[in-house]
Amino acid sequence: MADDWHNLQADDLDNTLDTFTSLISIPQSVLCGYGSREGDNTFGVIQDSETIRVVAPDTEPASQYTDNDADPTNTAQTASAEDTDMAQNAADTAPTEHHNLPLEYRTSIWELSSKHADTLLRIVQSIGSTSTALSLRFIVNNFRNFTGLDKDSARRIGIARTSTERLAAIDDLTACMAHFSLARRMHIYMLFKEAVASESLRDGFPDAQDPFIVESGTPSILPRGNPTYRQSATIAQSMMLPGRSLAGAKRLRRVGQRLDMLVQRFDPGVLALLDENLSHEAILKVPDQIFDEFLTIIDHFEGDRIRLISKLAYPVVNMLLQDDDDSIFIPTLRLERLPDYITSDEVPRCSLAFAKLLLPQTELSAHDNTQDDTPMGW
Numbered sequence: 001m002a003d004d005w006h007n008l009q010a011d012d013l014d015n016t017l018d019t020f021t022s023l024i025s026i027p028q029s030v031l032c033g034y035g036s037r038e039g040d041n042t043f044g045v046i047q048d049s050e051t052i053r054v055v056a057p058d059t060e061p062a063s064q065y066t067d068n069d070a071d072p073t074n075t076a077q078t079a080s081a082e083d084t085d086m087a088q089n090a091a092d093t094a095p096t097e098h099h100n101l102p103l104e105y106r107t108s109i110w111e112l113s114s115k116h117a118d119t120l121l122r123i124v125q126s127i128g129s130t131s132t133a134l135s136l137r138f139i140v141n142n143f144r145n146f147t148g149l150d151k152d153s154a155r156r157i158g159i160a161r162t163s164t165e166r167l168a169a170i171d172d173l174t175a176c177m178a179h180f181s182l183a184r185r186m187h188i189y190m191l192f193k194e195a196v197a198s199e200s201l202r203d204g205f206p207d208a209q210d211p212f213i214v215e216s217g218t219p220s221i222l223p224r225g226n227p228t229y230r231q232s233a234t235i236a237q238s239m240m241l242p243g244r245s246l247a248g249a250k251r252l253r254r255v256g257q258r259l260d261m262l263v264q265r266f267d268p269g270v271l272a273l274l275d276e277n278l279s280h281e282a283i284l285k286v287p288d289q290i291f292d293e294f295l296t297i298i299d300h301f302e303g304d305r306i307r308l309i310s311k312l313a314y315p316v317v318n319m320l321l322q323d324d325d326d327s328i329f330i331p332t333l334r335l336e337r338l339p340d341y342i343t344s345d346e347v348p349r350c351s352l353a354f355a356k357l358l359l360p361q362t363e364l365s366a367h368d369n370t371q372d373d374t375p376m377g378w
Contacts, residue, residue: 100349101124102301109124109297112293112294116287116290119282122278123283123294125349126278127274127298128273128306128349128351129275130343130354131277132275132276134338134340136313136335140316140319143155143319153169153172153183153187154173154320157183158320161190166191169187181274182274182276182316182317185259185274186321188252188255188259189271191252192252192253192259193256251284255283255284259283261295265299265303266307267307267310267311267314269312269316270310270313272310272316305350309350309354309355312355315330315358331361331362332360333359334356334357335358
């Protein structure tokens with residue numbers, strides 16, 4: 001299985017990323033770099049414009065924690081032996097659909113929060129799921145044919161829009177078929193990012209002077225209260241339509257913030273990897289601190305895998321963002337010829353088979369017979 005991935009990465013993905021780069025305007029910050037070490041094929045992930053981290057696909061990711069930090073995957077630090085046994089038993093008796101995840105992966109999630117473990121496991125399963133591949137096929141096919149996606153709200157998402165226009169687009173897509181969930185999530189994400197940028201420029205967040213510190217002889221003219229809470233409230237208000245409830249705006253802000261957390265961890269293409277059936281209620285059900293630690297667990301076990309597939313999925317996101325039809329041409333993807341029904345055995349979540357579907361039809365001709373029946377992929 002590792003050899004299949006090495007062949008794919010060395011022979012095809014490198015050329016494919018070059019092809020995508022030449023055909024589509026992909027920001028440098030989200031491109032994936034590929035390299036090799038002596039005796040091994042490896043893939044790298046560009047974290048920023050200057051730093052490249054290279055990880056071998058068949059090696060265990062290194063821990064991201066210092067000796068003084070609490071590593072959620074280290075059971076000696078997070079729970080007693082009895083608690084660990086209980087978490088392992090709970091993970092081992094979890095619903096069958098979760099058993100394609102390693103026991104250690106499931107145990108780490110149960111140790112983090114037994115109360116929210118079922119929700120967290122559902123979120124994991126929604127990233128790069130089998131049904132997501134079918135949804136992407138629908139979106140790309142309809143975008144090319146200008147049918148189904150003829151709504152302006154589902155296209156050119158990246159163009160400048162007022163908050164009122166973007167909220168109207170979100171409402172418009174809410175009433176449509178479930179396959180518009182990607183466009184709707186992208187509008188929510190863009191609305192949140194635009195609101196944050198607007199408030200940062202207007203109020204100087206997050207670099208404004210600490211409102212709890214008053215220089216001698218200087219009157220305090222900044223608003224009182226916790227600056228983080230105050231900023232969150234201001235952002236929510238800027239995401240609210242006149243006459244609408246503030247509670248609904250706060251909910252949109254939290255959804256946008258969590259989508260942004262996913263993007264920060266796994267790159268913008270991850271928005272295209274979320275199952276259309278993943279509800280906002282599920283995303284918001286988990287407290288903020290637990291959700292952040294949960295993303296750290298995902299990153300530890302399969303972060304590089306998700307980032308790689310996310311980069312391959314970015315052209316689909318870019319296709320919906322662009323405002324110039326002439327600039328969004330992408331080659332025919334393998335997923336566009338998927339049948340109407342596929343099983344999780346044929347395309348397991350976050351697998352080699354899933355990644356191949358995001359490559360052009362002309363790629364992988366030498367690997368068409370490669371089988372990938374391993375649930376975790378590679």
